[in-house]
Amino acid sequence: xxxxxxxxxxxxxxxxxxxxxxxxxxxxxxxxxxxxxxxxxxxxxxxxxxxxxxxxxxxxxxxxxxxxxxxxxxxxxxxxxxxxxxxxxxxxxxxxxxxxxxxxxxxxxxxxxxxxxxxxxxxxxxxxxxxxxxxxxxxxxxxxxxxxxxxxxxxxxxxxxxxxxxxxxxxxxxxxxxxxxxxxxxxxxxxxxxxxxxxxxxxxxxxxxxxxxxxxxxxxxxxxxxxxxxxxxxxxxxxxxxxxxxxxxxxxxxxxxxxxxxxxxxxxxxxxxxxxxxxxxxxxxxxxxxxxxxxxxxxxxxxxxxxxxxxxxxxxxxxxxxxxxxxxxxxxxxxxxxxxxxxxxxxxxxxxxxxxxxxxxxxxxxxxxxxxxxxxxxxxxxxxxxx
Amino acid sequence: xxxxxxxxxxxxxxxxxxxxxxxxxxxxxxxxxxxxxxxxxxxxxxxxxxxxxxxxxxxxxxxxxxxxxxxxxxxxxxxxxxxxxxxxxxxxxxxxxxxxxxxxxxxxxxxxxxxxxxxxxxxxxxxxxxxxxxxxxxxxxxxxxxxxxxxxxxxxxxxxxxxxx
Numbered sequence: 001x002x003x004x005x006x007x008x009x010x011x012x013x014x015x016x017x018x019x020x021x022x023x024x025x026x027x028x029x030x031x032x033x034x035x036x037x038x039x040x041x042x043x044x045x046x047x048x049x050x051x052x053x054x055x056x057x058x059x060x061x062x063x064x065x066x067x068x069x070x071x072x073x074x075x076x077x078x079x080x081x082x083x084x085x086x087x088x089x090x091x092x093x094x095x096x097x098x099x100x101x102x103x104x105x106x107x108x109x110x111x112x113x114x115x116x117x118x119x120x121x122x123x124x125x126x127x128x129x130x131x132x133x134x135x136x137x138x139x140x141x142x143x144x145x146x147x148x149x150x151x152x153x154x155x156x157x158x159x160x161x162x163x164x165x166x167x168x169x170x171x172x173x174x175x176x177x178x179x180x181x182x183x184x185x186x187x188x189x190x191x192x193x194x195x196x197x198x199x200x201x202x203x204x205x206x207x208x209x210x211x212x213x214x215x216x217x218x219x220x221x222x223x224x225x226x227x228x229x230x231x232x233x234x235x236x237x238x239x240x241x242x243x244x245x246x247x248x249x250x251x252x253x254x255x256x257x258x259x260x261x262x263x264x265x266x267x268x269x270x271x272x273x274x275x276x277x278x279x280x281x282x283x284x285x286x287x288x289x290x291x292x293x294x295x296x297x298x299x300x301x302x303x304x305x306x307x308x309x310x311x312x313x314x315x316x317x318x319x320x321x322x323x324x325x326x327x328x329x330x331x332x333x334x335x336x337x338x339x340x341x342x343x344x345x346x347x348x349x350x351x352x353x354x355x356x357x358x359x360x361x362x363x364x365x366x367x368x369x370x371x372x373x374x375x376x377x378x379x380x381x382x383x384x385x386x387x
Numbered sequence: 388x389x390x391x392x393x394x395x396x397x398x399x400x401x402x403x404x405x406x407x408x409x410x411x412x413x414x415x416x417x418x419x420x421x422x423x424x425x426x427x428x429x430x431x432x433x434x435x436x437x438x439x440x441x442x443x444x445x446x447x448x449x450x451x452x453x454x455x456x457x458x459x460x461x462x463x464x465x466x467x468x469x470x471x472x473x474x475x476x477x478x479x480x481x482x483x484x485x486x487x488x489x490x491x492x493x494x495x496x497x498x499x500x501x502x503x504x505x506x507x508x509x510x511x512x513x514x515x516x517x518x519x520x521x522x523x524x525x526x527x528x529x530x531x532x533x534x535x536x537x538x539x540x541x542x543x544x545x546x547x548x549x550x551x552x
Contacts, residue, residue, distance in 0.1 A: 129507035135445030147430030155423030190476030200489030
């Protein structure tokens with residue numbers, strides 16, 4: 001068996017592989033995973049806030065930035081992950097597969113790390129296409145696997161620490177040299193050097209970023225050819241995530257006798273569309289930024305939410321529960337922490353880019369607040385309740 | 388949890404590739420192992436709180452499938468392509484060979500991405516998602532990639548061998 005695996009390993013052998021190559025790729029990949037983890041936790045905290053959660057409303061594009069970085073870095077990590085795994089592939093074929101209990105545990109932890117990393121980046125990518133071919137809920141799985149991956153990363157660094165330290169610096173500069181394909185060594189015939197390989201991986205990641213980041217960041221928009229979203233598309237030049245048809249709200253939202261209920265301590269006031277339009281109107285340029293990474297800045301106009309709270313005698317530090325006309329859906333109700341209620345840019349928007357809000361964007365009225373995930377910018381409002 | 392920058396280089400000469408690790412390295416490793424195991428456990432124990440039994444089974448199947456697909460198909464296939472490139476590359480200068488490999492790596496990843504986009508587009512329900520002409524864009528991408536790669540290899544091949552890589 002050992003002969004067989006040795007022969008297999010020889011088939012897969014490449015002089016480009018070295019511990020130094022793996023360490024360099026590991027640094028890039030580890031950093032991208034940590035960036036994804038941090039931005040992912042921020043997004044999760046905004047949607048399922050723990051008691052200590054902070055809610056930054058300025059700059060208004062903070063969520064556009066953090067989630068754009070999350071999705072773009074996740075995409076860039078795909079070539080890094082593939083390259084990193086390629087660099088250690090012969091380890092897979094070593095025989096005997098388990099030498100001791102400790103070795104077995106290490107291999108099991110690596111298997112968990114590899115499997116969850118591959119699944120995380122793949123399902124993360126496909127989720128941005130709004131395609132869900134798997135038999136488990138995306139958000140919850142993505143969240144818990146992120147902990148598994150981050151823990152595995154820390155554990156893996158611990159296990160490999162001596163190798164990492166020995167190869168942290170370029171061979172030839174430090175005293176410890178284990179690399180086989182050094183910078184100064186020429187490539188084996190027809191092969192490529194470590195540096196050339198790294199340049200190839202870097203170029204691949206760069207191309208993926210350049211051709212997709214335009215869905216999150218306007219500067220890259222001209223190069224956006226492979227992202228699922230394009231800025232400036234959709235009704236009123238703003239993309240739509242959940243349509244009125246999907247939400248099953250058309251009849252109620254288009255009803256001529258629609259009214260917005262605003263409630264505080266048992267008292268309730270109903271605002272017709274005409275009444276809302278007669279209140280002082282404010283216009284703000286705010287981005288709508290989705291968990292899937294895309295974002296779109298637009299001109300929103302409507303009533304300040306804090307003015308509505310004041311109209312029913314609610315306190316300045318109110319926390320709100322906002323309900324949509326949607327009969328069902330995970331985001332039918334949304335709780336709004338004080339930070340957004342107090343921010344003067346948080347609107348019950350009636351207009352978008354100078355026109356009456358399109359049905360797809362939440363007609364007759366929707367929420368738009370600075371720095372919140374798109375799913376919390378509730379559309380087709382039914383009621384606002386001061387908690 | 389991590390060693391300070393000052394400590395890391397200092398421990399390198401003592402540690403060596405497989406030599407006896409220094410005391411600092413030992414402590415750092417123990418702390419990292421303990422916290423790593425704790426964080427993994429938190430994630431693994433969290434999964435069943437939100438996923439049902441059948442969903443967990445589905446997740447396990449997808450995890451295993453990801454590894455099998457990667458280790459059993461993706462890597463062997465890329466190794467096969469790499470072996471072919473090595474044969475072609477023998478006649479090329481090292482820099483040209485590297486450009487060719489890098490271009491194919493980028494092209495392969497972009498093609499994989501577009502394949503997923505096209506599949507998702509075929510099942511999409513929303514009008515303002517996946518609007519791009521991805522297949523057309525991919526053709527243009529390969530045209531540009533081929534052009535740039537060919538030009539780069541042409542220039543590199545014409546240089547005198549004495550110039551070195």
